[in-house]
Amino acid sequence: xxxxxxxxxxxxxxxxxxxxxxxxxxxxxxxxxxxxxxxxxxxxxxxxxxxxxxxxxxxxxxxxxxxxxxxxxxxxxxxxxxxx
Numbered sequence: 001x002x003x004x005x006x007x008x009x010x011x012x013x014x015x016x017x018x019x020x021x022x023x024x025x026x027x028x029x030x031x032x033x034x035x036x037x038x039x040x041x042x043x044x045x046x047x048x049x050x051x052x053x054x055x056x057x058x059x060x061x062x063x064x065x066x067x068x069x070x071x072x073x074x075x076x077x078x079x080x081x082x083x084x
Contacts, residue, residue: 014039016065
């Protein structure tokens with residue numbers, strides 16, 4: 001099912017690899033926010049609260065983090081999808 005992103009939905013995601021913390025090479029966290037800054041802040045909070053990371057470690061992990069806009073490809077208005 002496709003749906004259009006609503007105004008109050010998160011607009012950005014921040015993906016952070018946590019392999020160096022967990023040992024699992026495929027593990028990452030994904031945080032969402034209305035802005036890139038909010039998504040980054042959410043990811044930093046997860047690293048601090050859930051993984052017990054200190055500020056220096058958080059900064060190190062955030063250097064390699066990817067912050068992206070939530071794609072409009074998931075929108076029902078995208079012309080790449082056939083409408084039923």
